Amino acid sequence: MRYRTLHPFVLLVVILTLVCAPIAAATTVTSAPVTTPTQVELSNQAATEAWLDETMADQLEQHHIPGAAVVIVTEGEVVLAKGYGYADIESETPVVADETIFRVGSTSKLVTWTAVMQGVEDGRLNLDTDVNDYLGESPVMIPETYPQSITLEHLGTHTAGFEDSYGGMLVDDPQDLQPLGETLAENRPARVRPPGEFVAYSNYGAALAGHIVAEEYDTSFTGYANEHVLEPLEMQNSTFEQPVPPELSSRVATGYSYQDGAYQPQEFEYFGMAPEGSMSATATDMGHFMLAHLNGGQYESVRILDEATVEEMHRQHFSNVPGVPEQSGMAYGFIEMNRNDERIIGHWGTTAQFMSLLALYPERDVGIFVAYNSPGGAEARFELLDAFSNRYYPDDDAPVVEPPAGAAERTSNFTGDYRTIALSETKWHKLLGLTSTISVEATDEGYLTTQMFGGESRRWVEVRPAVxxxxxxxxxxxxxxxxxxxxxxxxxxxxxxxxxxxxxxxESLLVTQAILLGGVLAFVMTLVLWLGRSLWRRMQNQSPPERGARVSTALLGTTSLVWMTVSAIFLLTLLNFNDEVASPSLLLLLGQVFTFIGLLATGGSAVATVVVWREAYWGLRRRFAYSLAVVVALLFTWQLYYWQVIPL
Structure with a gap:
């Protein structure tokens, strides 16, 4: 990873921050400091290149990134396409914009949604039709959990109401890759809310949409994307195939992590659901894709979508807060990322080692794409988007500084903890929510402050109520x-x-931290006292306590030992999250078995508490201590159940 030697807890926070972003995407929202630069013209290629050279040099150094590629397009032409740093450090192979191939992660989804809209144009697909109508009686069919059906509209706006799911996303070996339909059937997420209520990013939903396209055209999604999108756009250096075809494989950039002051090369990642993130591409190929979307669906003499279809795809389809212009929403497949009152649509992609971002300014006829071969790109990509927006489309509006009258009274309506809804509700993956929680507090002056778990505090001033x-x-x-x-x-x-x-x-962080940390502390103390008393009795040649007291003490000691073991196992599991998603380890399976042992031991300890008081095994102080330890164990068990570590 891109950090020097860190305390394991801090390391865990950083790793969870990366994987939560769909996953992937960055977990925190980044913002550049407000400046008022003089607007410059993008058409001045020399000035643009000089600015980009300086910006990328700073990013590679600051974020510990070996290499990157950028392409900027406008008015039907490529303004600039350039590589920076190394595609491979050992061989000192430089990044070349039209040669070096990057994994683009979830930016691949824009091809998936383009394919869906091609199906809509053909009349084979309809955005408002129940997706089960396209799935027949296959095992991929969506259960009727709610009266409302899930449609392609819901899938394309990430409002289907699925829990987040990592099952099937990654595999260790290309031989483990299954047909898309089988992977979807085996890893179907639960429906946890009615469709159309909120945006909750879903990799599964995108993969399902790609599967529907493939089924309707009686082909594989990889084959469809190649024939109907990549080939027409002359994206010869792009593919959804895994492994990458031999004619391209020698040009795939090496992904790196930054550990202990050195870059460590990493293995190629295999995605189990191709439509959601498996594409590999050069920056210039992604430039072709941007030009087609900015030019009403046409690239040079080839058209992949009608102009009206592109307009429909690019318009806002859903907003979490309708009628609030400051709030970005969802186009069809494209995510709004507005800056400086400029409407921006696009997508970003996150793998373990590669980060990318594609952004279109439709009203400006401008697009920018960037890819990096290190986790440091997670922050760098949004910093580049901010810097680009500030340079070419600065915001001239004076920012609000002072809270308006009555703001201090209204802040109490918003204080508390908030957590992303893009979480698993049925698997231990829900633990990722620990680092996707935002605490909102109020100041006496009427400001709000927000802080992501492990992140920096940000201050907000009221523009109008709730904004x-x-x-x-x-x-x-x-x-x-x-x-x-x-x-x-x-x-x-x-x-x-x-x-x-x-x-x-x-559910707040304070309660969660108090129970989990307090539980670990109580378990350590219980084990120390248990073993210490036993050793002391032997040293003093004291007779052992009666059988009931020994059983009660053993039950609580076993409870403490098991829950500490489970905690250690799942901490290691989170540190190796991608590996565990691709192929659950024996350690993880043992941890899940231990949870049931812990349940039995905790239940036994609770029953023993009644016996301890009834039989008055010890003095009053020790009985209270025993009872308190059991209460802590019960609360700890509840927390493990809440986070789905105990899979009941």
Missing amino acids: YEEVGGDDYLTFRVDESGRGTHLFFGSIGSRTYERLSWF
Whole structure:
């Protein structure tokens, strides 16, 4: 990873931050400091190149990135396409924009949604039709959990209501790759909310849409994408195939992590669901894709979509807060990422080692794409988008500085903890939500402050009720409220694909941390006292306590030992999250078995508490200590169940 030697807990926070972004995407919303630069012309290629050279040099150094590639397009032409740094450090192979191939992660989904819209044009698909109508009686069919059906419209706006799921996303070996339909059937996520209510990013939903395209055209999705999108756009250096075909494989950039001051090469990643993130491409090929979308579906003499279809695809289809212009929403497949009052649509991609971002400014006829071969690109890509927006389309509006009258009274409606809804609700992957929680607090002056777990604090000033502008930044914070004006959901204005739901007090970070950390501390003390008393009795040649007391003590000691073991196993599991998703380890399976042992031991300890008091095994102080330890164990068990570590 891109950091020097870190405390394991800090390392865990960084790793979870990377994988949560769909996963992947970055977990935190980044904003550049507000500046008022003089607008410059993009057509001045020499000035653009000089600015980009300086910007990318700073990014590669600051974020520990070996190499990157950028392409900028406008008015039907490539303004600039350039590589920076190394595609491979050992051989000192430089990045070349039209030769070096990067994994683009979820930016691949834009091809998937383009394919869906081609099906709509052909009349084979309809955005408002129940997706089960396209799936027949196959095992991929979606269960009727809610009265409302899921449609392609819901899939393309990430409003289908699926839990987040990592099952089937990654595999260790290309021989483990299955047909898409089989992977989807084996890893179908639960439906956890009615469709059309909130944006909750779903890799599964995108893969399902790609599967529907493939089924309707009686081909594989990889084959369809190649024939109907990549070949017409002359994207000869791009593919969804895994492994990459031999004629391209020698030009695939090596992905690196940055550890202990050195770059470590990593293995090629295999995605189990091709439509959601398996594409490899050069920057210039992605430039062709951007030009087609900016030119109404046409690249040079070839058309992949009608102009009206492109307009339909690019318009806003859903917003978490309708009627609030500061809040970005969802186009069809494209995510709104507005900056400086400029409408921006695009997508970003995140793998373990590769980061990418594609952004279109439709009203400006401008597009920019960037790819990096290191996790440092997770932050760098949004910093580049901010810097590009500030340079070419600066915001001249004076920022709000002072809270308006009555702001201090209204802040209480929004304080509390909020957590992303793009989480698993049925698997231990839900643990990723620990680092996707935002704490909102109020100041006496009427400002709001937000802090992502492990991140920096940001300050916000009210623009109008339920809408706040960042102090010293260019982002917005908006809330969906209930009838009383109390905030129920939180959204960042610059990213339309993220929804944060307000937590109950018992779900808050404070309660969670108190129970988990307090539990570990109590378990350590219990084990120390258990073993210490036993050793002391032997040293003093004391007779052992009666059998019931020994059993009660053993039950609590076993409970403590098992829950500490489970905690250690799942900590290691999170540190190796991608590997565990691709192929669950024996350690993880053992951890899941231990949870049931822990349940039995905890239940036994709770029953033993009654016996301890009835039989008065020890003095009053020790009985209270025993009872308190059991209460802590019960709360700890509840937390493990809440986070789906105990899979009941």
